[in-house]
Amino acid sequence: MSGPELIDCGEGRFQLRGELNMQTVPGLYRDSVGLLTAGSPVRVDLSEVHHTDSAGLALLIEWMREAGRRQVDIAFEHLPDQLLRIARASGLADILPVTD
Numbered sequence: 001m002s003g004p005e006l007i008d009c010g011e012g013r014f015q016l017r018g019e020l021n022m023q024t025v026p027g028l029y030r031d032s033v034g035l036l037t038a039g040s041p042v043r044v045d046l047s048e049v050h051h052t053d054s055a056g057l058a059l060l061i062e063w064m065r066e067a068g069r070r071q072v073d074i075a076f077e078h079l080p081d082q083l084l085r086i087a088r089a090s091g092l093a094d095i096l097p098v099t100d
Helices: 025-035 054-069 081-089
Strands: 005-010 013-020 042-052 074-077
Touching (some): 005 025, 013 025, 013 054, 025 054, 042 054, 042 081, 054 074, 054 081
Antiparallel strands (some): 005 013
């Protein structure tokens, strides 16, 4: 199984594809955190995430923290239902910057 991909679509837009779990998220985070450039807004489309567990939610929270440190506006689009259910169960759905 190959890991998830974060594809740079240009102009601060990214497409996240694949599976997010405890095995795949740490490497993805390490590889992606440098994409948060101070002052540049970032939009991440998650419509191609096929499966996720709580590690996927942890990834979004860590991106949000790092974006805050770097003063970057970050938003997530097309969150999978599975991820939204985990966020609601964790009491974190209201803090996720989600756009349609």
